[in-house]
Amino acid sequence: MSLLSVDRLTVSFGGLRALDEFSFSLSEGDFVGLIGPNGSGKTTFFNALTGIYKPQFGSVSVDGNDVTKASPQAMYEVGVTRTFQRLRLVPSLSVFDNLIVGSQRGLNTNLWWNIFKRAGLRKKVDEELSRCSDLLSQFNPRLVGTLLSPVSTLSMIDRRRIEVCRALISQPRILLLDEPSAGMTHEETRMLMEDLLTWKERSPSLAIVLIEHEMGVIDRVTNRCVVLNYGKKIAEGEYQIVSQDPLVKTAYLGEE
Amino acid sequence: MNKVIVKILLMAFLATLIGCSDSSNKVKITFIGPLTGGVSAGGLGGRNSAELAVRLRNASGQSKYSYELVPLDDECKPNIGVQVATKASADPAVIAGVTHYCSAVAMGTVDIYHKFGLPVIVWGAVLPDITYANDYKEIHRVNGTMINQNEVAANFMVERGYKTWAVIHDTTDYGKGHNEYFSKSLSPLGGKILGTFAVNAEQQDFTAELTQIKRLNPDVIYFGGLAPTGVRIRAQMEKLAMDQVFQGTSGIVSDAFIEGAGDLAEGVLAFREGAPTEKLPGGAVFIEKYTEANFNEPPEAYGAFSFAAANLIMDAIEKVGPDRIAVMAELNATNDHDSIIGKISFDDHGQNTVAVITKYVIQDGKWVVWEDSSYAAGAKRLTR
């Protein structure tokens, strides 16, 4: 049984079908690239998957349980987390605050407990602090020192790292990365991917879906890729094979 | 650490500075009335009159003390009134007060004066409950209440042949009081009230109420409220081509009403306790002194009462000294005290008895005593 299976998922805005009968499946440990021209429905797919958009048709299931109409919160609970194309960190909050949000499932947010059980809270904060610094040090030891500084003091690549870390700290089963290289240089993108691959080696069961425009990155890190155009899947397979597909070439790569 | 020491020294310096504050030997009297807002004309006239009394007293050279008037603005709003009344009462240097034009405010503040033991004389507010609802020895009043006013009003109107009324009141204790006493006086005389409408003093649009009144088609619209609201209602009657007689209360006897309503003010009736200022025993002298003092605003209808109240307080202080309790006792004992408004005598509730009620009509842009008007003479006719 596959970890995630998507069957003929359809999302439309008014008359426009942003995602058109898209079917897709994902197994543990997969690293899938999702590519396609601008507006081909990649981010829409992520939004539908994480419960932000409600699909008009089709189904999504995780571990065989139907989660088609699930709320974003419920999708988080089943272990689907994501990053955003435009960073959605809170710049004025500290790195720790931003990261720990990913750990929501493990936090006691009962008002009474938070106000009156301060010793317990303190213990929990210390635990989470060390968990966060462990995670950061795996990514980039330099970041550990910034744990209590506001995110606004960090560089773009570090913010991307933090956003990926925020997703990772929730110990997801499926990680959705929405163009993590946006706004970064080649070198920075390469570094980020290195970090990601290192992480992936350590937790082999994690499944990752990556939206990316840089084909070199897709080629290097993914073991499969799916091509979208006008909301429809036009090809699927290893990058080397898919990239030779004439349909893909015309639609996406702009070649004859 | 140095900085901390510097700061402490600064504070010590400040403390000594404050220790040296001088204490004046002036006796303070507070005046409270509406100095801003829609009815400020009445309040300013009252303040000027009280100010005049204090100035004349200080200038006379015969008083034991030097007086200072502390004017405070109650904006004709009960909550603001309670604030400033607390402020005045809490100041131990204030011995007594000449307070309130608006009944709604006075109803809120009497408890404050009682709580702090500040003797006051009401100079304009006409609701009976101000003096009669409680047995507070601190509260006195030189002007009359609205009971007599409404008796005379009802009699006069019925005599003139009017049969049906619609009542508009402004929902404050003042407006409700007028509504109550007017209906009480009217029913034994056979007059009928077809409808009663509560409005909000700050309301702008009255066409809804007036359209309903137009349906009822009464002879007279009785309005229990103050000048600004009255102006709006009178103006909007015109919008609906209503020819009812507009009958007001003492609250609209003010130049501000005429200024606001313009031509439409012609033929508006109102009733007020006390003789017109120029016909008061000391009226001529008062008007002369007031004109000499060159105030920016006219004394308005209740200026003379304010003047008399201030003088009554200063007389008491001259006699028993600047002490609230003694002044209060002295005021309570007031009997046949000469003043510009005639003899003042307080009953056991501190209420002065004012026998005369004056009927007014607006004629050619002036408040004219009915008996002296062209309407009484038959040269002019009311709309109905």
Place this chain on the structure above:
Amino acid sequence: MDLGFLAQFFVNGLVLGVIYALVAVGFTLFFGVLDVIKFSHGDVLMLGAFTALATYLGLSDIGVAPGVALILVFVAGIAGMAFVGAIVCKFLVLPLRGAPQLNTLLITLMFGTVIRESVRLFYPSGSNPKPFPKLLPDNAFEFGNLTLRLDSCIIVLLGILAIIFTQLFIQKTKFGLAIRAVAQDEETARLMGVNFKTVVLLTFALGSALAAVGGISTGLYYQEINFAMGLMLGLIGFSSAVLGGLGSLYGAIAGGFLFAALQTVGAVWFAVPAYKDVFAFAVVIMLMAWRPTGLLAERNEERV
């Protein structure tokens, strides 16, 4: 209740509706170009009425005929408020772009307070209500129980004309096109050579001029103005604009008339007509719960 009285209520509501619509159109214009709420709008309206009154008093001192005075009064009010609107925009609204939206709301609210207080303190005995001159013919026509006054009709007509003029201006002129372009997409409009700042300033001037028309109409209708009149009219205008859907011109007009209708219905319905405002605002809250972005506005999804 017979037809005449119902018609009377309808006419009363109509005049109110026109005035509300004039205010609401301003709100919707500002929101359209800049996504901001300029809450000093109601007080600009009041200032417009006072400017007109002062102009009239000045003119009557030098003996100008009422007919000419009427025109000059409108010119002064409209020009003055257009200027004030542009100034507010230049110094308070544009510099705050990028700050949270609510800061603009607050800064203009405060500016409204400043205008209101300034009139109260610095206009001669400004805290008192002022009689507004009767400049329109007041012939009355009686149809049974309905009294129709010429001045009310003129005010309704004038308001409708002002709104139609605004509509034509926005639909048919080059400047109107620029306003619509900016409202659609600021970036693209800039790229296409629209002078963004000028367009925004002009829009604020236009909206504020409409407020002046509203203020003078209010004065002519009630024959009385006061320093606090803008607060409630501003609130009602804002409610109307939001009710209709911010950014939509037709929405604002519909909102204005709807609010007046609610008040009128409230006044007829309740034994105490004063409950009409409670009723109207309660319905506004309920309608907002039903249509969170107004009755006529498109729902726009947030970009993710």
Place this chain on the structure above:
Amino acid sequence: MANFVKGHFLITILATIAGLFVYFFLHLERSWEIVLVVGLAVLTMVVSRRKNLIARAQETCLQKPKFSISVFFVAAVAIIFALRSEHFALLMLTTVLLYITVCFGLTAQFGFVGLVNFAGIAFFGIGAYTTAVLYQYAAIPDFLIILASGLVAAVIGSILILPILRTKGHYAALITIAFGVLFRTFLEVNDTLGGPQGLKVDGISVFGLSFNENINLGLLGTGSSYVTYSILALVLCLVTFVFVRRMENSWVGLNMDMVRHDEIAAASFGIHPPSWKILAFTLGNFFAGLAGSIYASMSGFIAPASFNFADSLVLVSIVLLGGLGNVFSVIPAAFLVVVLPEKLQLIQEYRLLIFGIVVILILRFKPSGIMPRGARRYYPSLGVKK
């Protein structure tokens, strides 16, 4: 050890200085004296800011919160006793403390979860009116009346929850504005609640201690009846302060911040934004209701005109002037906004005008307020180098 002593000493000094300022601010009457005190306070602020003293002072206090709070509490009680016979100064102090309490609630709404409430004074008013009505018609202990007033404010506020959750930004602002106007108009036309005339309210008495009588302070002589009210208000203020601060420095505060900044990101990480909005909104209104209740029995008289839209604006401005989200900043801002105009007879008539201009200038040139919000500190020594 030396450091430890130094910290405590510093806090005590700070509290003393702040206390003296507040005392003189409330005690002095003449305009030039007030100007001097305010000038001195501003000077102190400027000098200490230049030397980075404010940040250091704040840091010191933050590290020893319990000690700081008790010292400042003692300083406040000392001020109250020093002013024991000055009715008006105490009345003002109590009013400020109650306004501060409301603003703590508004900070939770506006500053934490991002819900701007333009009807703050309405909820304050609901508390006040509930108290007035309960005194008249119900025979329940006064302590419970205060609590009930808070609850009624929270419950009535919940009517607005649905529309507020469904709307955003300006549309949400309209809901609270409309409610504020509705509330006031309702009071004015509703005869049973006193109409524009208002209602009289009896004073509180708890365990036989009547709050409206002057009290015997033993060696200190007789104190004004407002002494008891100001202490009651102080306790309420302190409790809400600790509550809101703890809430801020916890997972609850974190989630509220996330909801304010980015509802979509928050939802994607399992946070349910509506719950937090409801919590903050209800809590804030509850605090406002409590404060309103004490205000009603202290002033002895309430009227619709006390609960104007303009007063709601004053509340929102206090929160913004101080620095949105910073719980501490509410305190100096409230003193400035509420007391200064009362004190300066000179500017009294111009107070709204000046107030408007000041708010405009601050929004224009220092939008983050006089004391911008600092970082979240889950526990006092977090982030302190050991």
